[in-house]
Amino acid sequence: MIFDIDKIRQDFPILQQKIYNRPLVYFDNAATTQRPQRVIDALTRTYTEYYGNIHRAAHFLADKATEAYEQTREMVRELINAESREQIIFTKGTTESINLVAFSFGEAFIQEGDEIIVSEMEHHSNIVPWQLMAGRKGAKIVMLPIDDDGRLQIEKLESLISNRTKLIAVTHVSNVLGTINPVKQIAQIAHSNGIRILIDGAQAAAHLRIDVQDLDADFYAFSAHKMYGPNGVGVLYGKKELLEQMPPYQGGGEMISEVKFAGTTYNELPYKFEAGTPNISGVIAFGAAIGYLQQIGIENAAAWETELLNYATKQLLTIPGLRIYGTQVEKSGVISFNVEGVHFFDLGTMLDKFGIAVRTGHHCADPLMDHFDIQGTVRASFAFYNTKEEIDVFVAALKKVISMF
Ligand code: PLP
Numbered sequence: 001m002i003f004d005i006d007k008i009r010q011d012f013p014i015l016q017q018k019i020y021n022r023p024l025v026y027f028d029n030a031a032t033t034q035r036p037q038r039v040i041d042a043l044t045r046t047y048t049e050y051y052g053n054i055h056r057a058a059h060f061l062a063d064k065a066t067e068a069y070e071q072t073r074e075m076v077r078e079l080i081n082a083e084s085r086e087q088i089i090f091t092k093g094t095t096e097s098i099n100l101v102a103f104s105f106g107e108a109f110i111q112e113g114d115e116i117i118v119s120e121m122e123h124h125s126n127i128v129p130w131q132l133m134a135g136r137k138g139a140k141i142v143m144l145p146i147d148d149d150g151r152l153q154i155e156k157l158e159s160l161i162s163n164r165t166k167l168i169a170v171t172h173v174s175n176v177l178g179t180i181n182p183v184k185q186i187a188q189i190a191h192s193n194g195i196r197i198l199i200d201g202a203q204a205a206a207h208l209r210i211d212v213q214d215l216d217a218d219f220y221a222f223s224a225h226k227m228y229g230p231n232g233v234g235v236l237y238g239k240k241e242l243l244e245q246m247p248p249y250q251g252g253g254e255m256i257s258e259v260k261f262a263g264t265t266y267n268e269l270p271y272k273f274e275a276g277t278p279n280i281s282g283v284i285a286f287g288a289a290i291g292y293l294q295q296i297g298i299e300n301a302a303a304w305e306t307e308l309l310n311y312a313t314k315q316l317l318t319i320p321g322l323r324i325y326g327t328q329v330e331k332s333g334v335i336s337f338n339v340e341g342v343h344f345f346d347l348g349t350m351l352d353k354f355g356i357a358v359r360t361g362h363h364c365a366d367p368l369m370d371h372f373d374i375q376g377t378v379r380a381s382f383a384f385y386n387t388k389e390e391i392d393v394f395v396a397a398l399k400k401v402i403s404m405f
Helices: 005-010 037-049 060-080 094-109 128-137 154-160 183-192 240-245 280-296 298-316 344-352 366-372 388-404
Strands: 088-091 115-119 140-144 165-171 196-200 219-223 234-238 256-260 263-266 322-325 334-339 359-361 377-381
Touching: 037 060, 037 280, 060 088, 060 234, 060 280, 088 094, 094 128, 094 165, 094 196, 094 219, 094 234, 094 240, 115 128, 128 140, 140 154, 140 165, 154 183, 165 183, 183 196, 234 240, 280 298, 298 322, 298 334, 298 388, 344 359, 344 377, 344 388
Parallel strands: 115 140, 115 165, 165 196, 196 219
Antiparallel strands: 088 234, 219 234, 256 263, 322 334, 334 377, 359 377
């Protein structure tokens, strides 16, 4: 055991609950994680001690709130090793971060007939924004396929690149398969062909040490609510020379330098992309979540989650008729599976009655479901606060449920 799991679990009030009179087993961490008391306290403290609208007013509360908000920006910069704070844009989540790039990068750099490569394992939020942009600009989406074991066929990447390819959009970690993609290698291939890369880090940021400079990412997007932080907060990292050339995504307060009816000039980075009043308390509490995660140690968390993954995988594979989707060695703590003859939705609903929270359905990855010719799966996803005992409870309940069908 790398850390004191009992002590860690005490930090998360929601985990102390019983559901249907059974201890909660929360295995839906890929959808959203739970928050430690420290994050909940940071939200409360913001509202009780120093809440004011940031950046604009010359009074004490606004100054304090601004300072705390900007401190989180610095913490994010450090967390992902960005060169400067101007490259950290707060959004409301990964989805908004990708939409921002699809719109603004699209406006600045995409012409009719250009191409964007998107992988087959993407979440809808890294497909649909590109389709919308392609529809607007007359561009084309090209799909990078996967193998049946959940590996990206990156050996095919070069052959999919044409002289019209402008960007590759790929997830760092698949929310369904758990596959950790070789995004650094993909970035190298992209850059050697003069192409930009956007990495969807929604499933990576809480589980892997991210270094945007080492990855040489042009854009990197992630969400606070999957990192033990508040919902409604996300991050977009971008290379400065690109962000500077991209037009604003939304217009409003804060993102301007000067507004005249004859024309408007825009604020400097990152404010050019932060129109309106942001999620002030959420961003501040995200700082508390990052602090907590750093204290646990992302490497420690990842090592424990891998142990849980291996422990659960081994047990699940003893169940007759159970198939796991995504069997790569480089895999994060996500297990998607189906059991022959039992609908995934029935499995999920029955597991809930045992106090076990898993996710069922297409996981916002329809093209991936199509690849496997399925409608959906059951997905169990782990966080550092999960235990092997919980996996035992889960596997025993699953066996019981299967025996009922
Ligand atoms: N990308 C991936 C891989 C995800 O798993 C998710 C959410 O599950 C998203 C993007 C979207 O994140 P959000 O809903 O926080 O914007």
